[in-house]
Amino acid sequence: MEIDRVDGRTENQLRPLTFSRNVLNRAHGSARWSQGDTIVLAAVYGPKAGTRKNENPEKASIDVIWKPKTGQMGKEEKECEMILRRTMQSICLLAVNPNTTTSIILQYAGTFVKNSVISKEVPVHSPQNLVIKVTSAALVDAGIPLKHLAGKHVSALVLFVLHDIVYLLTVTGVDAVSVSCGLERSGSVLLDPTKLEEKNMQAFTYLVFPSSVLSVLPEATLQAEVEMNESGVITSVNHGVMSVDGYLQCLERGRSASAKMSDFLRRNLQSRVPNDLSKAGGLRPVPPEKGVFPLDHLHQCDLEKKDYLSCLKTNGHQSEICRSFSKKYLECRMEKNLMAKQDMSELGFGKGNDMDASTKKQ
Amino acid sequence: MTMEVEREEEVVTPGEELGRSSNLIPGKGAYLAPHNRTVYASITGRRTLIQPSPDSPDQRPIVEVTGHKAHGAVPEPGSIVIARVTKVMPKVASADIMCVGTKSVREKFTGIIRQQDVRETEIDKVDMHLSFRPGDIVKAQVLSLGDARAYYLSTAKNELGVVSAESISGASMVPLSWTEMQCSVTGQIEQRKVAKVGA
Structure with missing residues (x-):
């Protein structure tokens, strides 16, 4: 019916x-x-x-x-x-x-x-x-x-x-x-x-x-x-x-x-479970290896920083052209104990890469 | 002690069978059903097997379910918490728990540090007002669930106690000894139950 x-x-x-x-x-x-x-x-x-x-x-x-x-x-x-x-x-x-x-x-x-x-x-x-x-x-x-x-x-x-x-x-x-x-x-x-x-x-x-x-195991669940x-x-x-x-x-x-x-x-x-759980808070994020990077409160490296920023501005933010300025800035920070002293080659400034802005422009 | 993590692709939901207790140890996001000794998932997420270290007495892998979202951290007996002191009385100090381990809490959890739980030695001579001040950030261990109002906390270890404090003038203080902290601006020394630095 x-x-x-x-x-x-x-x-x-x-x-x-x-x-x-x-x-x-x-x-x-x-x-x-x-x-x-x-x-x-x-x-x-x-x-x-x-x-x-x-x-x-x-x-x-x-x-x-x-x-x-x-x-x-x-x-x-x-x-x-x-x-x-x-x-x-x-x-x-x-x-x-x-x-x-x-x-x-x-x-x-x-x-x-x-x-x-x-x-x-x-x-x-x-x-x-x-x-x-x-x-x-x-x-x-x-x-x-x-x-x-x-x-x-x-x-x-x-x-x-x-x-x-x-x-x-x-x-x-x-x-x-x-x-x-x-x-x-x-x-x-x-x-x-x-x-x-x-x-x-x-x-x-x-x-x-x-x-x-339900079981995630290959063998069947007991009847x-x-x-x-x-x-x-x-x-x-x-x-x-x-x-x-x-x-x-x-x-x-x-x-x-x-x-x-x-x-x-x-x-x-x-x-609805995301593929990358690290982005969703499921896994703990890994802290940066370098640790702290203190702020330049006393403005000890302001000149080098301004040179680097003005270089970026004039060259349309092409960082490769301003590598020499960034190197000087990092060297200044090391001298003033604002970052750990280490070889510049470890920071990507090898002899082959160490070109100044004028050379790069030519 | 290194542990090898083997990541599985399948997504499990609560109640799904993950294996037998004879082969697996239930970790986070999993539970053991007592009636049939089977490990089940308790949250939705991806199954992860953590292999034990070779020198471990129990060679069963730990099964965990890593969810897309974990509930807020909840204090439990034995866990190390970071709390802010809110009130100091002659016998007890109350504090708001802010972090449990490395996770911050979502909800407000209140803790109580009793006079006998401030330090390990000479517990009857403890002056609460010379150990904590309102606003101090303390590292403490959860002793028990306490009553319905608050958890019982303890600072009776070298590595537990005040980790950050402000002086009367409002500047941050630096530890001088186990019982003293000094204002970085005025140089005034104040009494605290200081936690061991770097612990």
């Missing part, structure tokens, strides 16, 4: 994805994730000194602030903050930076439609589906160590029958990658539901899976490990009534649907 969807998508079709990171200048890490009209921005600040109140100072702390586009923070945002914080605590390596707090600030920036019933702007799509994806991407951008790429965020819309009552179920698996799928009585799956499709739901679950195991990882669930938050079969079906559908999105995120992250 075909289901007509408001935006014309097929049952298994996701909204177009876009992802970018390092989008904010002042944040230590940031990311922007959009699925269709739903856009979520994440900014990461930290690690900052001290942990939250009543938390273990031997471990790092995660602080989450969810900012709605309009109006005050409500129950939905508070719940989202709590789920996200707990999920991130299981994903981040908290032992690496003890007694510190990493702040994650999320901003929903999607398209809104006017709801005539409650005369309030409501989002076209639910931003919760995107939250963990964008958060883990921002954490990666900030260089915060993670256990996994925040597994797969799967949002599933499921219709199933329990004691002749039709229940609607949303499964939202929360991690780096997010898919929404729905299963109706005929068995057809509805991926990535809109807010309008979601509003009829009577039960839903947030699920977080660890990301699929037992893969199975353990694939069957694992990081977070599961249930709302409403659902059958065990429906829940298990959602788990199965969620895993298969999110694999492509997991690859999409990995590819995006890998493509």
